[in-house]
Amino acid sequence: MRRIGRVLLLVMALAAITGQTSPQTAAWPTQPVRMVVAFPPGGATDVMARLLAQRLTAEIGQNVIVENRAGASGIVGSEAVAKAAPDGYTLLFAPSSHATLSELYPSLPFDPVRGFTSIATFARTPYLFVVSPGVPAQSMQELIELARRHPGEIAYASTGMGTAQHLAGEMLRRVAGIDILHVPYKGSGAVRADLLAGRIQSMFDNVAVMLPYVRRGEVRALAVTGPKRSPLVPNLPTLRELGLQEAEIEGWFVLLGPAGMPDDTVRRLNAAVNAVVSAPSMVEQLAELGAEALVGRPGDVTALIVGDRETWGRVIRGANIRVE
Structure with a gap:
């Protein structure tokens, strides 16, 4: 009898443990999901995140809420996610600049790869190189010649040190062998205001964000940074066509979570994001913004981050770019 009693107690204990863990995993998500964007509202990362959040809400049956936590070139929001509980309810929508943070900040409080769980790819997009209307250059060649005649007088803006805009x-x-001045800003709103007003002469920026200004004639586009021409601006040459292929750069956007997320939750999120990204309406919507939908596995996310960290890390070290 004692033995039977001990067996019963063991069975009951195992049942209790199972009852505490399995339903939580199986039931995810049971509450709203927070998707952190580590940059101010209105920028390309914010625009893309809100596209995903809206569709992902319908896909998983819970609200996906975008939360902007800007600061320190994306470090503030990224660190908040890295330190969050790995339960699938706090995620990071990260742009390609996430990959180079550790190259720029030696004392970064997290590792861009090991500090996160790779979940899903979303999209990639080239940049446009644009100039303010007052710049007397109608082509990239003319801009380069102008910069050679006036070294140090033409400035290009970015939304922060080490961003894709800065590295491009x-x-x-x-x-091109030109002396142009880098002017980093702390947010996208101020830099575009100064570009439109002619207080800054040029910048690289995401097609999705800059195209409306180009179409309204508020800025002039001179080149696209991807390996092929954009169907949205088919007459615009690529940097490769201009013999500047080493300056090619494409931005990308991925979904990450805190390190240590349950495999089952990662699989569910990856499947949900892939379903959103592969939907014809999303593919079309992204194409209208100059972006290409990216369906992928968690391993593809890691490969993007590691690859860009190696590629642009060499540029950062070669130019001795550091952020204190």
């Missing part, structure tokens, strides 16, 4: 400008400076 640094590569253009090196490849």
Whole structure:
């Protein structure tokens, strides 16, 4: 009898443990999901995140709420996610600049790869190189010649040190052999206001964000940074066509979570994001923004981050770019 009693107690204990863990995993999600964007509202990362959040809400049956937590070139929001509980309810919608944070900040409080769980890819997009209307250059060649005649007088803006905009400008400076000045801003709103007003002469920026200004004639586009022409601006040459292929750059957007997320939750999220991304309406919507939908596995996310960290890390080290 004692033995039977002990067996019963063991069975009951196992049942209790199972009852505490399995339903939580099986039931995910049971509450709203917070998707952190580590940049201010209105930028390309914010625009893309809200596209995903709206569709993902319908796909998983819970609200996906975008939360902007800007600061320190994306570190503030990223660190908040890295330190969050790995339960699938706090996620990070990260742009390609996430990959180079550790190259720029030696004392970064997290590792861009090991500090996160890779979940899903979303989209990639080239950048446009644009100038303010007052710049007397109608083509990239004319802009380069102008910069050579006036070294240090033409400035290009970015939304922060080490961002894709900054690195693209640094590569253009090196490849074209021109002396142009980098002016980092703390947010997208201020930099575009100064560009439109002519207080800053040029910048690289995401097609999705800059195209409306180009179409309204508020800025002039001179080149596209991807390996092929954009169907949205088919007459615009690529940097490769102009002999500046070393300055090519494409942005991308991925979904991450805190390190240690349950495999089952990651699989569910990956499947849900892939369903959203592969929907014809989303593919079309992204194409209208100059972006390409990216269906992928968690391993593809890691490969993007590691690959860009190696590629642009060499540029950062070569130019001795550091952020204190």
